[in-house]
Amino acid sequence: MSYEDLKKHTNERSTGTNGYVQVEIEEYPKTGWEAFKQAMGRTLSMELFKGLGITFKIMNQALFKNQMHTVQYPIEQMPISPRYRAVHKLLGLLESGNNRCIGCGLCEKICISNCIRMETKIDEKSRKEVMEYSINLGRCIFCGYCAEVCPELAIVHGGRYENASEQRAHFVLKDDLLTPFDAIAQQIEYDGFGAISPDADQKIKKTPLAY
Amino acid sequence: MDNDILMTILKVVVVLLVFSALAGFTTYIERKVLAFMQRRLGPVHVGPFGLLQIAADGIKLFTKEDFVPQNANRIIFMVAPIITAATAFIAMSAVPFIPGVIISDVNVGILFVLGVMATGLYGPLLAGMAQANKWGLLGGARTAIQLLSYEVVTGLSILAPIMMIGSLSLIDINNYQAGGIQNWLIWTQPIAFFLFLIAGFAETNRTPFDLLEHEAEVVSGYATEYSGMRWGMFFIGEYANLFTISFLVALIFLGGFNDLGFIPGAIAILLKVMFLIFVFLWTRASWPHVRPDQLMWLCWKVLMPIGLLNIVITGIVMMV
Numbered sequence: 001m002s003y004e005d006l007k008k009h010t011n012e013r014s015t016g017t018n019g020y021v022q023v024e025i026e027e028y029p030k031t032g033w034e035a036f037k038q039a040m041g042r043t044l045s046m047e048l049f050k051g052l053g054i055t056f057k058i059m060n061q062a063l064f065k066n067q068m069h070t071v072q073y074p075i076e077q078m079p080i081s082p083r084y085r086a087v088h089k090l091l092g093l094l095e096s097g098n099n100r101c102i103g104c105g106l107c108e109k110i111c112i113s114n115c116i117r118m119e120t121k122i123d124e125k126s127r128k129e130v131m132e133y134s135i136n137l138g139r140c141i142f143c144g145y146c147a148e149v150c151p152e153l154a155i156v157h158g159g160r161y162e163n164a165s166e167q168r169a170h171f172v173l174k175d176d177l178l179t180p181f182d183a184i185a186q187q188i189e190y191d192g193f194g195a196i197s198p199d200a201d202q203k204i205k206k207t208p209l210a211y
Numbered sequence: 212m213d214n215d216i217l218m219t220i221l222k223v224v225v226v227l228l229v230f231s232a233l234a235g236f237t238t239y240i241e242r243k244v245l246a247f248m249q250r251r252l253g254p255v256h257v258g259p260f261g262l263l264q265i266a267a268d269g270i271k272l273f274t275k276e277d278f279v280p281q282n283a284n285r286i287i288f289m290v291a292p293i294i295t296a297a298t299a300f301i302a303m304s305a306v307p308f309i310p311g312v313i314i315s316d317v318n319v320g321i322l323f324v325l326g327v328m329a330t331g332l333y334g335p336l337l338a339g340m341a342q343a344n345k346w347g348l349l350g351g352a353r354t355a356i357q358l359l360s361y362e363v364v365t366g367l368s369i370l371a372p373i374m375m376i377g378s379l380s381l382i383d384i385n386n387y388q389a390g391g392i393q394n395w396l397i398w399t400q401p402i403a404f405f406l407f408l409i410a411g412f413a414e415t416n417r418t419p420f421d422l423l424e425h426e427a428e429v430v431s432g433y434a435t436e437y438s439g440m441r442w443g444m445f446f447i448g449e450y451a452n453l454f455t456i457s458f459l460v461a462l463i464f465l466g467g468f469n470d471l472g473f474i475p476g477a478i479a480i481l482l483k484v485m486f487l488i489f490v491f492l493w494t495r496a497s498w499p500h501v502r503p504d505q506l507m508w509l510c511w512k513v514l515m516p517i518g519l520l521n522i523v524i525t526g527i528v529m530m531v
Contacts, residue, residue: 048498051497051498055248058250059244069250070252072252072255
């Protein structure tokens with residue numbers, strides 16, 4: 001299976017019995033004679049060589065029929081679900097690029113592993129301003145409660161799962177989480193919890209009653 | 212006379228160098244073949260097609276610390292890998308690789324080769340017992356039972372062809388099969404061929420009988436405590452044995468280095484050996500390990516009676 005096929009295949013991965021084969025298990029031999037007959041039958045039917053044939057066929061498929069399963073990771077990447085809950089993002093306001101967060105502190109409160117911390121102050125217009133917002137990824141369990149509870153859809157989970165770094169803190173300051181102003185046009189809106197998946201159309205199947 | 216000795220030394224050096232290098236190259240081939248059979252790519256990143264992986268592994272082996280564990284028997288621990296590597300190369304001294312290239316044509320060639328290869332099993336046995344490690348000890352014990360099981364089959368399977376040929380020299384065995392495919396001993400002695408091949412798998416610790424260092428059961432068996440070049444010597448010895456067995460099978464059953472139609476003999480035997488090496492890797496990718504008791508069951512209760520029967524039938528056919 002080539003990389004492209006594999007990509008398609010992971011998108012279509014859902015329950016189904018296509019391609020399932022029922023394995024027939026013959027009865028275990030009870031007497032010595034039956035065991036002998038079974039062993040002789042298996043020897044004379046060349047079962048071991050059938051096994052060799054299968055591996056050779058697989059090698060043939062892998063080499064010449066483009067069915068190599070290796071994904072060469074840093075170059076090729078498997079698609080992840082659009083609803084994947086990886087490292088958080090702070091969304092910005094589309095007009096000004098300002099942080100959408102109003103500093104209500106609900107996420108801080110609901111966080112079950114106590115890993116969100118925010119510093120706020122009242123600015124000169126008597127509005128609450130978020131000065132610092134950080135998430136301790138060493139503690140975060142990616143439960144998604146913060147995104148669920150946020151009234152402004154400001155803190156959401158992103159798709160960035162490659163968080164190898166010298167320090168975990170590299171990902172989680174406000175400046176890292178907030179969408180940069182020049183990328184604000186590409187910002188993907190979060191529909192909120194309970195919304196259907198963006199790729200729901202591709203995953204749709206007939207209900208069993210329809211056939 | 213002096214010229215002879217010089218020539219022999221030259222041959223020895225060439226054989227030693229070629230097969231040490233081939234052992235490294237075979238690991239590359241093995242990793243590639245196993246990978247393809249499991250739909251993987253194998254080594255690809257070091258050098259073109261991952262070829263320099265061998266060099267990287269070599270550098271790693273040479274620069275690793277030469278480590279002797281605390282309670283190990285120091286001398287035996289350090290000597291054991293040398294036994295394996297040395298006997299593997301000593302066995303090669305009586306094997307005619309290609310026409311004209313044989314270090315010494317002993318008149319009991321096949322006996323000498325098999326005997327020296329069997330001695331090589333002292334390496335794993337002593338290593339396992341010397342290293343004060345329970346996995347090593349288990350590996351050593353398995354070496355003993357494996358040796359006791361397959362040696363009988365090797366001897367009995369090789370006896371029938373030798374009865375037909377009437378000589379123990381590998382050159383004579385080769386010449387007996389001159390004149391095309393129909394003269395190969397595999398046609399007259401198919402059972403002996405399979406028995407010898409199975410015993411060869413056990414002799415070289417290849418996969419269906421890979422009991423000595425079965426990772427899933429005994430960590431790394433006799434090689435658990437070894438590192439660096441001492442482990443490397445076990446490794447080179449194992450692959451040298453693989454080549455010896457492949458050459459033996461090609462010589463005894465597959466027509467040796469006789470010309471094969473338009474293919475000259477030297478290339479013919481190399482092709483046969485390459486195919487046999489591939490078979491060794493192929494089975495490793497396909498077949499599961501057996502348990503030690505299954506190996507003993509197979510060797511003593513199945514293969515040995517078949518081998519004896521084969522000898523009796525060969526004898527009757529030759530008398531009649």
